[in-house]
Amino acid sequence: MERSSASLWRKINSRYNMVGNECTNCGKTYFPPRLICKDCGRKSKMQSKKFNGAGEVYSYSKIHVPTEAFKDSAPYTVGIIKLDEGPLVEGHIIDDGKGVNIGMRVKSAFRRMDVDGEEGLIYYHFKFVPE
Amino acid sequence: MSGIIGYGSYVPNHRITVEEIARVWGEDPESIKSGLNIKEKSVPSSDEDAATIAAEAARKAVYHSGIDAKEIGAIYVGSESHPYAVKPTATIVSEAISAGHNLTASDLEFACKAGTAGMQMLMGMTDSNMIKYGMTIGADTSQGRPGDALEYTASAGGAAFIIGKEKKEQIAELITTVSYTSDTPDFWRREGAGFPSHGGRFTGEPGYFRHITKATELLFEKTGMKANDFDYAVFHQPNGKFPILVAKKLGFEMKQIEHGLITPVIGNTYSGASLIGLAATLDHAKPGEKILVTSFGSGAGSDSFAIEVREAIEEKRKRSEKVHEMISKNKVYIDYSNYLKSRGSIKKK
Ligand SMILES: [Zn+2]
Numbered sequence: 001m002e003r004s005s006a007s008l009w010r011k012i013n014s015r016y017n018m019v020g021n022e023c024t025n026c027g028k029t030y031f032p033p034r035l036i037c038k039d040c041g042r043k044s045k046m047q048s049k050k051f052n053g054a055g056e057v058y059s060y061s062k063i064h065v066p067t068e069a070f071k072d073s074a075p076y077t078v079g080i081i082k083l084d085e086g087p088l089v090e091g092h093i094i095d096d097g098k099g100v101n102i103g104m105r106v107k108s109a110f111r112r113m114d115v116d117g118e119e120g121l122i123y124y125h126f127k128f129v130p131e
Numbered sequence: 132m133s134g135i136i137g138y139g140s141y142v143p144n145h146r147i148t149v150e151e152i153a154r155v156w157g158e159d160p161e162s163i164k165s166g167l168n169i170k171e172k173s174v175p176s177s178d179e180d181a182a183t184i185a186a187e188a189a190r191k192a193v194y195h196s197g198i199d200a201k202e203i204g205a206i207y208v209g210s211e212s213h214p215y216a217v218k219p220t221a222t223i224v225s226e227a228i229s230a231g232h233n234l235t236a237s238d239l240e241f242a243c244k245a246g247t248a249g250m251q252m253l254m255g256m257t258d259s260n261m262i263k264y265g266m267t268i269g270a271d272t273s274q275g276r277p278g279d280a281l282e283y284t285a286s287a288g289g290a291a292f293i294i295g296k297e298k299k300e301q302i303a304e305l306i307t308t309v310s311y312t313s314d315t316p317d318f319w320r321r322e323g324a325g326f327p328s329h330g331g332r333f334t335g336e337p338g339y340f341r342h343i344t345k346a347t348e349l350l351f352e353k354t355g356m357k358a359n360d361f362d363y364a365v366f367h368q369p370n371g372k373f374p375i376l377v378a379k380k381l382g383f384e385m386k387q388i389e390h391g392l393i394t395p396v397i398g399n400t401y402s403g404a405s406l407i408g409l410a411a412t413l414d415h416a417k418p419g420e421k422i423l424v425t426s427f428g429s430g431a432g433s434d435s436f437a438i439e440v441r442e443a444i445e446e447k448r449k450r451s452e453k454v455h456e457m458i459s460k461n462k463v464y465i466d467y468s469n470y471l472k473s474r475g476s477i478k479k480k
Contacts, residue, residue, distance in 0.1 A: 016227045096463045110186040111178040
């Protein structure tokens with residue numbers, strides 16, 4: 001998978017850490033960050049917020065036929081996590097043999113997402129692991 | 132004097148037993164288990180490497196220390212399995228802990244002792260007020276050639292330590308350090324080679340035992356302390372046997388080293404080994420107690436430290452994850468074919 005290092009570099013903060021934002025006017029949290037709050041519109045007061053990544057599995061699906069980048073990791077699980085701090089976040093969920101189920105407690109981990117062949121960049125990203 | 136402000140360690144969840152490896156090669160597991168004093172070893176998942184292990188340990192260390200990561204002025208990562216030949220692991224770690232950009236960083240390599248070499252560098256940098264805090268990490272995902280004796284022990288894991296000068300914040304003071312270094316061909320890996328080589332007769336006596344003994348004796352001389360002045364001792368642990376032998380030779384008893392002897396249940400984490408041993412010992416230690424640590428890196432050299440535990444360890448303990456708990460929680464046993472798959476030895480076309 002070919003990608004530009006420039007696009008990797010721009011997104012590094014939200015790939016490594018769950019950096020979203022919070023509207024300090026109403027307390028609503030967002031990931032990925034939004035320019036204005038859905039509820040407050042022009043009254044939005046947006047402030048960057050780093051989520052700690054703890055939450056529970058909201059939905060998931062097991063991928064058996066992977067895309068090229070993940071051919072060596074199939075089958076793998078992707079899902080939506082409801083963070084304790086509010087937002088729903090999509091991500092890979094590591095199934096360590098005990099299965100994944102709805103409501104399962106997870107926390108964030110720092111892992112490799114994929115690599116550009118033998119000589120290209122390594123892409124790191126947060127994933128979710130059982131707590 | 133500089134000291135430890137916080138620490139964290141990380142060991143992957145996957146384990147492979149000596150029985151499972153011995154089964155594949157038709158060897159006797161009992162003689163290997165007793166010969167090396169090792170039961171099982173950790174194995175990284177296919178999405179883990181020295182950078183992810185270092186980052187996980189670093190995040191725990193920042194949390195444990197209670198400091199703002201942006202105050203860290205230097206990050207050193209010691210490893211012999213840095214994911215890139217050129218592109219520092221330390222930069223990946225600094226971004227993963229949101230340390231900001233106003234810092235110096237570098238990767239270090241000295242076989243299994245690069246993490247303690249980083250600790251010595253940070254002692255000098257904090258004592259001289261060049262930086263407020265620094266972080267040193269030892270992390271590895273070591274590989275043994277399939278069928279080689281190292282395959283039973285080469286494992287994955289790491290630990291991170293934050294060093295600073297402020298006494299009130301220190302969980303332990305680094306009283307002093309001393310090293311012993313020589314050009315010894317006991318173990319090496321050439322650029323681009325997938326697996327390390329070892330120089331048979333150079334690995335035990337002239338390598339491990341000579342360097343650890345000399346460095347520890349130099350520390351005794353420098354501090355005027357003896358084995359029984361320390362409550363605990365941690366030695367590099369390439370297997371479960373060597374550290375017990377070298378401890379005895381230096382006059383230590385089993386009860387001084389048992390808390391930090393982790394290799395029998397996770398294998399040799401290389402750059403992580405003596406630092407994870409120190410972390411496990413600190414998990415247990417009380418204010419006023421003294422710890423001796425002597426690392427070893429092939430090639431070869433040893434760094435020895437005298438450490439005294441301070442009051443702040445009790446207050447910070449609630450934010451630490453104990454090594455012994457971490458390594459027994461969420462453990463998953465894998466078989467030899469999944470072991471090869473996760474090490475990238477077998478791939479789909
Ligand atoms: Zn709002």
